[in-house]
Amino acid sequence: MRYSTGMAKEKELASTLKDWEAVFRQGLLTFWTFVALDAEWHDVASLKTRVKQLTNGTYDPADQTLYRQLRRHLDVGLVEVRLENSPAGPPRKLYRLSRRGRQVLEQFAYRNIQPFSQPEVQNIIERTQT
Template sequence: MAKEKELDGTLKDWESVFRQGLLTFWTFVALDAEWYDVASLKNRIKQLTNGTYDPADQTLYRQLRRHLDVGLVELRLESSPAGPPKKLYRLSERGRRVLEQFAYRNIQPFSQPEVQNVIERIQT
């Protein structure tokens, strides 16, 4: 039982680091096809990751500002019946090219037979 708890703790630590490192990837995947405000983007990221990643709003705001500053994300203001305009974000063409290259170089290798064998072992 103690070894199982230790294994679970190690797995949770690894997953935490893994998810944090991939926030930009999941954000870009979500913004590739749609305009999103931060709340909707957060929900889309949770959906894409099967609920395993729930980024803080403030983290998303900081990330979007950073990507907006370097031209990877576009901003559109949409009028709101009450209050200030709604900020909507979408991946820019430059951001789309970065996403495609990142996915090819870093995500595509997950389709290798050795990796698929590891994934399939847990399903049987």
């Protein structure tokens, strides 16, 4: 019985972690999108690939989610768009951060991401590597 109780607790822990990660990742999609758009122009397909790379494959956003997010950020001036001729079909839309978007990203990272470099957090990260 002890074995099955241990397995049940492991499953419960895995389920709790999965739920927490889902909420965490959803809240950070804008951050990872902005990081990707900070360095270069992306269409939705390459943006999706870059977000997946940046998050070590833990986040694979749906195209529709990215389209909605990009429209919302275009509307408030955080992202800009340009059209690029495509050899087959309509022009491709390419996106990148606007100057204002970069400012928001920098301030957000300083206020909300930089604290992850504190020794207490780094100790927790290092514990999982041993």
